[in-house]
Amino acid sequence: MYSHEHYDVVPGRSVTVGREDILIVEGLNVLQSCRGPDGRGPAVHLNDLFDLTLYVDADLDDLRRWYVARLRTLLRTAQGNPPAHLRRYACLSATEIAEEATRRYREINEVNLVENIQPTRERADVIVRKGSDHAVREVLVRGSGDATTSAAASALPVITTMIRARFRVTEVPAVPA
Numbered sequence: 001m002y003s004h005e006h007y008d009v010v011p012g013r014s015v016t017v018g019r020e021d022i023l024i025v026e027g028l029n030v031l032q033s034c035r036g037p038d039g040r041g042p043a044v045h046l047n048d049l050f051d052l053t054l055y056v057d058a059d060l061d062d063l064r065r066w067y068v069a070r071l072r073t074l075l076r077t078a079q080g081n082p083p084a085h086l087r088r089y090a091c092l093s094a095t096e097i098a099e100e101a102t103r104r105y106r107e108i109n110e111v112n113l114v115e116n117i118q119p120t121r122e123r124a125d126v127i128v129r130k131g132s133d134h135a136v137r138e139v140l141v142r143g144s145g146d147a148t149t150s151a152a153a154s155a156l157p158v159i160t161t162m163i164r165a166r167f168r169v170t171e172v173p174a175v176p177a
Contacts, residue, residue, distance in 0.1 A: 032046070047123060074086060
């Protein structure tokens with residue numbers, strides 16, 4: 001299991017999954033292609049092992065803002081004892097925290113997103129676009145003629161309820177440390 005708070009695997013913590021009808025795997029970029037031993041062409045596409053893949057998309061400015069807000073929340077909830085990877089922020093002012101977090105986001109996370117993650121978006125079966133308030137704004141379904149409507153977005157809770165009613169669902173959440 002992985003801890004978003006510590007940005008690392010939690011030693012000794014794991015989840016054993018049985019033969020579920022539906023398993024939701026969060027946090028892996030299963031849309032990237034794997035290269036063969038010779039470095040050419042995709043030998044395996046990990047997403048081929050999944051029945052359905054979903055890409056959650058948002059504007060870069062919103063992602064950056066959410067990152068800074070999440071960092072502030074983590075620091076506030078650490079109550080003066082932040083995990084090692086956050087200690088560099090402990091002596092900074094609120095303004096300095098926002099500036100440093102924005103710089104780090106742009107230099108690391110955003111570069112990874114733009115160069116490695118966003119190019120995989122079109123491989124997803126479903127693309128969910130979130131607005132600045134985290135609400136779903138669009139749902140694009142591959143092969144549906146780009147059915148993108150707010151009605152589709154509003155249908156997600158109904159679809160989720162139907163799935164939960166019909167199948168045994170196991171969600172593998174991110175683990176707070």
